[in-house]
Amino acid sequence: MSVLADGAGLPGLSHVITWFNDPSNWWGSSGLLIRIREHLLYALIILLIAIVIALPLGLFVGHTGRGVVVVVGLANGLRAIPTLGLVIYLYLWLSTKITTTFAVPWLVDRGALASFVSVMIALVLLALPPILTSTYAGVQNVDPAARDAASGMGMTGAQVVRKVELPCALPLIMSGIRSAALQVIATVTVAAYLPFLGGLGRYIKDGAGDLNNTQTGYPAMVAAGLTVAILAVVVDALFNLLQRALVSPGLTGRIKRDSRRTTVDRIDAPAEANLISA
Amino acid sequence: MHEVWTYFTVHHSEIMGWLWTTVWLAGVPLVVGLLLALPIGWVASRYHWTYPPITSIAGLLYTIPSLVLFLVIPGILGTGILSPLNVAVALTGYTIALLVRTVADGLDSVSSDTMSAAAAMGYTGRQRLVAVQLPLAVPVIGAGLRVAAVSNVSLVSVASVIGVLQLGQLFVVGYDYNALAPTFLGLVLFVLLALAFDLVILGIVRVLTPWQRAVGRP
Numbered sequence: 001m002s003v004l005a006d007g008a009g010l011p012g013l014s015h016v017i018t019w020f021n022d023p024s025n026w027w028g029s030s031g032l033l034i035r036i037r038e039h040l041l042y043a044l045i046i047l048l049i050a051i052v053i054a055l056p057l058g059l060f061v062g063h064t065g066r067g068v069v070v071v072v073g074l075a076n077g078l079r080a081i082p083t084l085g086l087v088i089y090l091y092l093w094l095s096t097k098i099t100t101t102f103a104v105p106w107l108v109d110r111g112a113l114a115s116f117v118s119v120m121i122a123l124v125l126l127a128l129p130p131i132l133t134s135t136y137a138g139v140q141n142v143d144p145a146a147r148d149a150a151s152g153m154g155m156t157g158a159q160v161v162r163k164v165e166l167p168c169a170l171p172l173i174m175s176g177i178r179s180a181a182l183q184v185i186a187t188v189t190v191a192a193y194l195p196f197l198g199g200l201g202r203y204i205k206d207g208a209g210d211l212n213n214t215q216t217g218y219p220a221m222v223a224a225g226l227t228v229a230i231l232a233v234v235v236d237a238l239f240n241l242l243q244r245a246l247v248s249p250g251l252t253g254r255i256k257r258d259s260r261r262t263t264v265d266r267i268d269a270p271a272e273a274n275l276i277s278a
Numbered sequence: 279m280h281e282v283w284t285y286f287t288v289h290h291s292e293i294m295g296w297l298w299t300t301v302w303l304a305g306v307p308l309v310v311g312l313l314l315a316l317p318i319g320w321v322a323s324r325y326h327w328t329y330p331p332i333t334s335i336a337g338l339l340y341t342i343p344s345l346v347l348f349l350v351i352p353g354i355l356g357t358g359i360l361s362p363l364n365v366a367v368a369l370t371g372y373t374i375a376l377l378v379r380t381v382a383d384g385l386d387s388v389s390s391d392t393m394s395a396a397a398a399m400g401y402t403g404r405q406r407l408v409a410v411q412l413p414l415a416v417p418v419i420g421a422g423l424r425v426a427a428v429s430n431v432s433l434v435s436v437a438s439v440i441g442v443l444q445l446g447q448l449f450v451v452g453y454d455y456n457a458l459a460p461t462f463l464g465l466v467l468f469v470l471l472a473l474a475f476d477l478v479i480l481g482i483v484r485v486l487t488p489w490q491r492a493v494g495r496p
Contacts, residue, residue, distance in 0.1 A: 010352060010353065010358075010359060012353070013350075013353040013354075076428070077469075079428050079429070079432070079472075080428050080431065080432060080468065080469045080472035080473065081432070081465060081468070081469060082431075082432045082435035082436075082446065082449075082464075082465070082468045083432070083435075083436075084435050084436060084438055084439065084446060084449050085435060085446070085448070085449040085461060085464045085465045085468060086465065088449045088452055088453045088461050089449075089452070089458065089461045089462060089465060091453075092452065092453070092456060092457070092458050092461060093458065182341055185343070186343030186344065186345070186346075187343075187436075189343070189345055189439065190436070190439060192439075193439065193453065201345075201439070204345060204349070204439060204440065205439060208439070208440050208441055211359060218349075218353075218359065221349050221440075222346075222349050222350055222353065225343065225345055225346035225349045225350065226346065226350075228343050228345070228346055229341075229342050229343060229346050232341045232342070232343060233341060236341055
């Protein structure tokens with residue numbers, strides 16, 4: 001890392017190492033650790049809200065086949081909206097409506113409610129499409145024979161969704177939630193554009209005003225960016241573990257089936273959701 | 279609505295400049311990325327043992343947040359931090375990452391019967407690739423290209439956080455002057471631009487795959 005060329009007049013990337021090595025950048029009320037906590041907390045809340053909205057909706061559309069065109073169109077349309085623009089638009093609009101100084105420890109400072117709500121709405125809209133489309137596609141991909149067998153056994157529609165379609169679609173749903181999580185972690189950085197909000201974007205937004213400062217300028221921006229990338233990699237790995245724990249072994253081929261042994265332990269591809277048919 | 283139009287007419291020349299920068303920043307990486315993804319995807323499809331490593335590296339590249347690349351690339355290339363080149367290089371990387379898998383899957387999707395028939399008609403390996411396999415893979419590659427185009431357009435706006443001038447500047451202006459009109463105009467223009475890219479790709483795919491329309495007729 002240290003031998004890389006400096007950008008035009010920018011402090012070199014070696015300053016990034018120095019930045020990381022300085023304990024004063026880690027601790028304190030606006031240190032890296034607090035910024036990471038804020039970043040992850042924002043991302044977690046956004047992801048949970050998106051799952052609560054998209055999962056039932058996706059299951060409903062996949063199960064009934066109603067509203068497919070609306071959902072697919074909506075998902076594609078949402079993808080085209082730039083999040084930074086939406087965050088700023090919502091803030092300009094909400095900051096005149098929300099004037100309460102309501103605060104939540106660790107999460108919303110006094111006066112930050114309008115900023116906070118704007119970021120939540122904009123990023124939930126960003127996280128919806130991957131979860132929605134993967135849930136819908138996962139349910140659509142469930143082997144019709146499995147679904148028929150379940151109805152034949154006397155299961156009601158709700159039971160079929162809960163006991164057959166949801167578990168069978170789980171690998172695909174999980175990969176949708178995973179890509180939503182990665183997108184949210186990368187994009188929560190825009191929160192720092194609004195007043196009173198934290199997260200790792202704070203370093204990037206604040207550093208852009210004074211690039212050549214070796215303490216708070218370009219080195220801090222790159223350090224924050226690298227931290228976001230590390231968070232993304234860690235979250236990705238956690239999702240791999242979670243997927244192993246949640247997805248039925250019968251779907252992944254991790255258990256022995258008849259004489260032939262299948263050794264697929266990761267499921268990403270839609271086609272593999274059909275392995276249940278064996 | 280009226281204010282938005284007024285804003286556009288007053289700042290017309292500036293906005294059109296930003297619009298063209300955005301078109302270039304999203305479009306050039308799309309073309310360059312496709313041209314680079316074609317040979318890599320072909321390798322992944324032709325030599326199957328290379329498929330898992332190539333697609334996992336591509337997947338890993340895609341998990342790097344765009345803002346991080348916009349920041350680190352100037353440190354590596356020696357370009358200024360506000361240079362649009364950083365954005366173009368980063369988006370080319372994402373386009374390759376997204377398309378490599380699509381190209382490989384598209385080439386694989388051509389049935390072995392078709393490939394055998396082409397061989398029996400006397401096509402050599404390379405002719406068969408260019409004249410049979412690649413054209414038949416166009417719909418799959420086109421679908422991947424549409425996703426890459428929409429994502430590129432929206433990623434360009436992220437560069438506003440560090441100050442690279444393009445259409446996303448409308449959001450910065452809107453925020454700085456506490457004005458809804460430029461912000462709304464920016465949102466509309468970005469969505470329209472994504473739509474335009476989408477339609478152009480759809481059109482090209484349609485022209486390149488005349489057989490799809492012929493089959494559709496009763």
